[in-house]
Amino acid sequence: MIDPRVASGLRDLLPAVMIPRERILRTFRETFASFGFVPIETPHIERMEVLTGKGAGSEEVLRQIFEVTNKGGTPGELALRFDLTVPLARFVARHIDEIGVPFKRYAVGSVFRGERPAKGRFREFVQCDFDTIGTDSRLADAETALVIYSALTAAEVPRFTIALNDRKILDGALEALGLDGKTGLVLRSLDKLNKIGRDGVHAELARPAEEGGAGLSEEQAAGILDFAEGGRGRTDVLDAAEARFGANERAARGIADLRAVARLLEAGGVPADRIAIDLGLARGLDYYTGVVFETTVDGWERFGSVASGGRYDNLASLFTPRRLPGVGASIGLDRLLALMEEAGALKGAGTAAPVLIANFPGTDPGVPMRLASALRKGGIGCEIYPEPIQVGKQMGYGTKHGHKLAVIVGPDEVAGETFNLRDLETRHEDRGLAWSVLEDSVRGALEVIEHRGASS
Amino acid sequence: MIDPRVASGLRDLLPAVMIPRERILRTFRETFASFGFVPIETPHIERMEVLTGKGAGSEEVLRQIFEVTNKGGTPGELALRFDLTVPLARFVARHIDEIGVPFKRYAVGSVFRGERPAKGRFREFVQCDFDTIGTDSRLADAETALVIYSALTAAEVPRFTIALNDRKILDGALEALGLDGKTGLVLRSLDKLNKIGRDGVHAELARPAEEGGAGLSEEQAAGILDFAEGGRGRTDVLDAAEARFGANERAARGIADLRAVARLLEAGGVPADRIAIDLGLARGLDYYTGVVFETTVDGWERFGSVASGGRYDNLASLFTPRRLPGVGASIGLDRLLALMEEAGALKGAGTAAPVLIANFPGTDPGVPMRLASALRKGGIGCEIYPEPIQVGKQMGYGTKHGHKLAVIVGPDEVAGETFNLRDLETRHEDRGLAWSVLEDSVRGALEVIEHRGASS
Numbered sequence: 001m002i003d004p005r006v007a008s009g010l011r012d013l014l015p016a017v018m019i020p021r022e023r024i025l026r027t028f029r030e031t032f033a034s035f036g037f038v039p040i041e042t043p044h045i046e047r048m049e050v051l052t053g054k055g056a057g058s059e060e061v062l063r064q065i066f067e068v069t070n071k072g073g074t075p076g077e078l079a080l081r082f083d084l085t086v087p088l089a090r091f092v093a094r095h096i097d098e099i100g101v102p103f104k105r106y107a108v109g110s111v112f113r114g115e116r117p118a119k120g121r122f123r124e125f126v127q128c129d130f131d132t133i134g135t136d137s138r139l140a141d142a143e144t145a146l147v148i149y150s151a152l153t154a155a156e157v158p159r160f161t162i163a164l165n166d167r168k169i170l171d172g173a174l175e176a177l178g179l180d181g182k183t184g185l186v187l188r189s190l191d192k193l194n195k196i197g198r199d200g201v202h203a204e205l206a207r208p209a210e211e212g213g214a215g216l217s218e219e220q221a222a223g224i225l226d227f228a229e230g231g232r233g234r235t236d237v238l239d240a241a242e243a244r245f246g247a248n249e250r251a252a253r254g255i256a257d258l259r260a261v262a263r264l265l266e267a268g269g270v271p272a273d274r275i276a277i278d279l280g281l282a283r284g285l286d287y288y289t290g291v292v293f294e295t296t297v298d299g300w301e302r303f304g305s306v307a308s309g310g311r312y313d314n315l316a317s318l319f320t321p322r323r324l325p326g327v328g329a330s331i332g333l334d335r336l337l338a339l340m341e342e343a344g345a346l347k348g349a350g351t352a353a354p355v356l357i358a359n360f361p362g363t364d365p366g367v368p369m370r371l372a373s374a375l376r377k378g379g380i381g382c383e384i385y386p387e388p389i390q391v392g393k394q395m396g397y398g399t400k401h402g403h404k405l406a407v408i409v410g411p412d413e414v415a416g417e418t419f420n421l422r423d424l425e426t427r428h429e430d431r432g433l434a435w436s437v438l439e440d441s442v443r444g445a446l447e448v449i450e451h452r453g454a455s456s
Numbered sequence: 457m458i459d460p461r462v463a464s465g466l467r468d469l470l471p472a473v474m475i476p477r478e479r480i481l482r483t484f485r486e487t488f489a490s491f492g493f494v495p496i497e498t499p500h501i502e503r504m505e506v507l508t509g510k511g512a513g514s515e516e517v518l519r520q521i522f523e524v525t526n527k528g529g530t531p532g533e534l535a536l537r538f539d540l541t542v543p544l545a546r547f548v549a550r551h552i553d554e555i556g557v558p559f560k561r562y563a564v565g566s567v568f569r570g571e572r573p574a575k576g577r578f579r580e581f582v583q584c585d586f587d588t589i590g591t592d593s594r595l596a597d598a599e600t601a602l603v604i605y606s607a608l609t610a611a612e613v614p615r616f617t618i619a620l621n622d623r624k625i626l627d628g629a630l631e632a633l634g635l636d637g638k639t640g641l642v643l644r645s646l647d648k649l650n651k652i653g654r655d656g657v658h659a660e661l662a663r664p665a666e667e668g669g670a671g672l673s674e675e676q677a678a679g680i681l682d683f684a685e686g687g688r689g690r691t692d693v694l695d696a697a698e699a700r701f702g703a704n705e706r707a708a709r710g711i712a713d714l715r716a717v718a719r720l721l722e723a724g725g726v727p728a729d730r731i732a733i734d735l736g737l738a739r740g741l742d743y744y745t746g747v748v749f750e751t752t753v754d755g756w757e758r759f760g761s762v763a764s765g766g767r768y769d770n771l772a773s774l775f776t777p778r779r780l781p782g783v784g785a786s787i788g789l790d791r792l793l794a795l796m797e798e799a800g801a802l803k804g805a806g807t808a809a810p811v812l813i814a815n816f817p818g819t820d821p822g823v824p825m826r827l828a829s830a831l832r833k834g835g836i837g838c839e840i841y842p843e844p845i846q847v848g849k850q851m852g853y854g855t856k857h858g859h860k861l862a863v864i865v866g867p868d869e870v871a872g873e874t875f876n877l878r879d880l881e882t883r884h885e886d887r888g889l890a891w892s893v894l895e896d897s898v899r900g901a902l903e904v905i906e907h908r909g910a911s912s
Contacts, residue, residue: 002509004549004775006499007534012547014555015494022485022495029478033808034832036857038471039478043462043580044500044536045522053458063527066501068536070522070570078463080500080524091468093460099470100856102842110500114526124499137842139821146825150832247467267822269829352489365595369602373725376490376606381688383492386558386593389556400556401492413492 009115016408020346021337024155025108028128028331031151032106033144037130040105044112048079050090053318064113066123080112084129085332092133093319101134108333109286120338131328133315138257141291141311142264144327148295148307149270151331158345160297161174161274165281166258167288167310169241172251173227173279177220185214187282190228194301198225231279234272235262241279254290262307289313293329297339306336350402353381354446358395358408358425361388367409370439371419377429377440380446382407399424404449405442421445465571465579476802477793480611481564484584485786487607488562491599493586496561498543500568504535506546509774520569522579536568540585540786548589549775557590557780564789566789587784589771591779594713597747597767600783604763605726606752606772607787614801616753616762617730621737622714623744623766625697626705629683633676641670643738646684650757654681687735690728691718697735710746717747745769749785753795762792806858809837810902812880814851814864817844823865827875827894834895836902838863855880860905861898877901 003024006012013021029039045068052062066080081087084107098101108128115121130147132140145162170187174180189204196204207213216224225346225442231237238255245251258277265275268368283292290311297306309329316324340346355375357368370383375382385394391408398406408420413432421430423443433441462468469477484494501524508518522536537543540563542659552559564584571577586603588596599619608616615739626643630636647658652660662675663669672680683700687693694711701707714733721731739748747768753762765785772780796802813824824840831838839859841850847864854862864876870887878885889897 001776002505002546002774004506004546005503005773006546007503010499012499012551013497014551015496015561018495018497019845026482034837036807036809036812036837036859038807038857040471041469041474041510043466043468045463045466045568045580047461047463049458050460066526068522068524071519073570090458090460090462094462095468100853102853105471112501114529118675124501132842135842137815137821138844139815139825139840142825143840146829240679264822264825267829269826272526278696289597316460319459320457323704343759351492351494353492359593359595366720369595369598369720369723370725373602373723376726381490381492381559384595384599386588386591386596386599389466397558399555401494403492 007123009117009121013123017337019342019350019352020340021333024337025128025333027155028151028333029106030110031147031154034129035104035150037106037147037442040088040091040107041108041109041126042081042084042091042107044080044110045078046081046087046090048077050319051079051081051086056231060235061113064115066112066114081109082113083111084109085128088129088131089316090319092324093316093322095318096134096322096324102140103133104131105133106130113328122334126333128331128333129328131315131326133324133326133328136325139264141257141327142261142268144291144309144329145275145293146268147262148293148309148329148331148427149265149274152295152307152336155336156345156347157306157336157340158297158300158343159274160295161276162270162307163276163278163281163294163296164258164261165278165292166254166261166290167282167292168254168290169245169258169279170248170254170282172248172254173241173245174224175250176245176248179216179220179222179224182214182216184286185209186216186224188284189214190224190280191282191284192279193228196357198229201225208338211215231277233277234275235259235277237277237279257290265266272404283308283310287312287314291327297343300339300343302409303335303339305332306339307331351381351383353383355382355442356394356398356401356403357382358391358406359385359388360391360408360410363388363409363411363414367414368407371407371409371435374438375442378443380439380442395422395424405445406439407442425449463579465573465577467578471807473793473797475806475808476796477789479787480793481584483611484607484789485562485564487603487610488586491560491606492602493560493562493588493603494561496544496547497565498537498540498547498563500536500566501534502537502543502546504533506775507535507537507542507720517569522568522570526734537565538569539567540565540583544585544587545772546775548780549772549778552590552776552778554779558596559589559590560587560735562586578790582789583785584789587771587782589780589782589784592781595720597713597783598717598724600747600765600785601721601731602719602724602726603750604749604765604785604787605721605730608751608763608792611792612801612803613792613796614753614756614799615730615760616751617732618763619732619737619750619752620714620725621715621734621735621748622710622717622746623738623748624706624710624746625701625714625735626710626738628704628710629697629701630680631706632704633679635672635676635680638670638672640742642680644740645670646680646736647738647740649684649736650760654685657681684736687733687797689731689733690731690747691715693733693735713746739764739766743768743770747783753799756795756799759791759795761788762795763787784846806837807837809839810860811836811838811898812850812854812857812859812862813838813840814847814862815841815844816847816864816866819844819865819867819870823870824863827863827891830894831898834899836895836898851878851880861901863894863898879905881905 117157265386292310665671748766
């Protein structure tokens with residue numbers, strides 16, 4: 001016998017997880033589409049050169065790459081994608097003349113990283129990305145945050161907050177403080193504020209460059225930290241930033257842009273208290289150049305951001321001389337689901353077919369087959385128990401799998417062309433209903449059950 | 457610059473292909489769910505031992521396997537799955553105690569085979585599988601064909617025919633003809649009837665075993681071919697088969713089972729002329745032991761089967777001593793889409809957002825943002841052009857991307873709180889409509905357009 005385990009760091013997804021997962025993915029796809037984003041798909045396997053091109057991924061990600069070879073293939077030529085952004089850049093460089101700009105795409109797919117296996121970290125996970133490419137517009141910036149708001153709200157994610165910043169403000173402030181040569185190091189440290197706290201970040205910033213720090217003076221480090229920590233709140237923090245750094249041209253543009261985005265989000269119907277300006281938010285990746293977003297679920301901040309992104313100046317510079325600015329974000333489906341499960345916010349893990357039709361011993365199985373087809377034609381999902389075992393056991397199966405109602409047709413019912421309808425929760429049973437009212441009876445009973453669920 | 461091409465045998469899927477593809481996948485998932493099938497997901501990467509275990513895949517498939525390694529991993533340990541059946545067997549062996557039987561699962565996912573690249577053959581393609589595991593029931597057999605019928609019908613696949621057989625009939629006939637030692641060879645040849653014709657199959661059957669043939673006498677070969685070719689039609693071919701082979705116990709059981717399946721399909725509402733008994737249908741794979749299916753689109757038989765499957769005695773014998781019979785089928789999404797595209801049956805390749813809202817130069821972009829949110833709240837998808845370029849160019853974008861209507865709000869309209877509604881096909885424009893009737897006006901106009909499309 002071969003051991004049926006999965007490889008280290010990988011996992012099977014069982015129906016109880018998959019059912020809400022598929023429902024949420026469907027909600028995301030519908031939301032993306034309702035904003036005019038269209039789907040694309042790229043292969044799971046890319047040419048190694050595409051994935052490892054200068055700047056495509058961080059060193060850490062490149063260390064984790066899975067190489068792919070087939071018999072007769074050359075080793076080192078192919079690999080599994082580690083995100084959906086590098087494939088998007090390649091895709092856009094290859095197809096943009098055909099597609100044209102602005103190009104609004106979404107993509108949902110597995111990505112692979114050979115991370116050291118740990119609780120809650122998997123070597124294959126799903127990203128849901130959407131991007132607007134070929135425009136510098138503030139409207140596209142705001143729309144990106146609006147899509148996050150709309151998608152998470154539609155998926156019934158518990159109350160969450162979208163943190164917003166514009167990288168130009170941070171860059172301008174560092175410039176004004178004479179630290180623009182150290183932007184990368186400083187931003188990477190600032191991103192750890194939630195993880196390692198002010199003292200930890202201060203230590204990193206003040207550590208000499210030879211020891212891997214940013215080499216700031218105590219005063220500079222404190223100044224940056226005051227700016228980042230003091231810059232959290234509503235749009236009024238932008239007034240304070242303007243008073244301090246408004247003379248710096250880059251910072252001033254960033255402040256104006258972020259004000260425009262916040263105003264457009266309000267016009268789009270996002271409640272002001274769901275948006276938080278966070279002037280310390282950097283999103284380490286070097287390629288962000290404008291607005292940046294992070295989304296945390298209130299009270300569950302320790303899970304980190306569940307939806308992040310930002311504006312970049314040039315998506316596909318590795319693959320084409322054509323400058324392609326854009327803005328986009330990625331929803332981390334696996335992290336979001338783990339959070340929702342722990343928060344008790346994952347509903348409806350049961351079957352999508354609410355009705356179980358019994359396979360009554362000694363009766364013609366053509367009868368349940370006929371009744372099931374009639375119900376499905378009316379849009380009501382139903383399952384027939386495949387074998388004519390004891391009806392009580394069939395009801396047990398229905399209860400376990402989340403069916404709401406059972407339709408039972410024994411020999412007497414076949415003779416009289418009737419059925420019995422059992423509520424699998426209350427065990428109440430209506431008997432002797434005519435086949436001609438099957439669809440109406442089931443629909444009515446399902447409405448009663450739904451109403452009971454909503455009011456309890 | 458790095459060349460943005462994909463690796464040999466792989467491909468990008470552009471929006472024009474992906475939009476109908478996603479819609480069809482959604483239809484399939486909804487159909488599976490409406491029969492009580494629940495989703496599972498297994499990793500794209502499996503342990504090599506799981507994939508290459510004796511009998512897991514044909515030699516040809518194993519030659520095509522993609523090996524996967526990460527830095528620090530041992531070469532030869534991991535590989536990409538080449539179908540969804542072997543992972544299902546492993547999954548079931550691992551989780552069946554938790555899940556219980558009957559277990560009805562569906563799975564949609566990419567599989568990988570390093571085939572020699574050729575037109576229309578790709579090294580990554582998507583399978584849509586569904587199976588009922590842990591039951592010997594005829595009802596489950598019939599339901600499998602009914603799901604194929606329902607899913608393809610819901611996806612608006614052109615008229616198709618489901619060919620049905622029961623392997624026990626073929627096995628029994630070969631037994632009765634004294635050829636039961638050669639079943640495998642004979643069945644593999646018979647499967648080629650549509651490809652290489654009667655003469656080709658006859659030659660294979662009559663070729664001596666030393667030369668890779670089945671080594672049948674001319675008479676035996678002709679007898680088998682008469683049986684297979686004469687066995688195509690409605691259920692009356694079963695009467696003929698019974699007259700000839702009814703004395704063979706295995707054949708008799710197969711005939712009775714196939715009659716039961718055909719009768720249940722009729723009860724389930726499948727028109728009799730969409731089902732064809734085909735006593736020569738074998739589905740080469742050794743593990744089929746009962747009913748087998750193949751589905752071809754009428755007039756497009758050269759594309760081969762778009763949905764196939766059958767009953768097996770023991771799914772997971774490599775991984776568990778527990779006997780798990782079942783029945784299932786796989787829809788070949790990529791082949792089906794290629795066929796539908798060539799047949800001109802792929803509809804609605806345009807955006808799912810029917811409305812384009814213009815970004816009028818010199819007006820506040822907050823206005824389109826507000827109108828768009830109002831429409832989406834009413835369930836109407838819409839896209840705002842991201843930049844305030846010339847409105848005519850924005851309309852061109854809408855026409856190209858399949859938007860039906862444009863909402864245009866210039867400075868005069870902002871002042872009067874009105875909008876203009878343009879039909880992007882007829883170019884008719886209603887002007888000066890009040891914001892308060894936005895949703896109703898758009899809905900009404902979309903209905904008119906839909907009606908126009910349906911009646912043209």
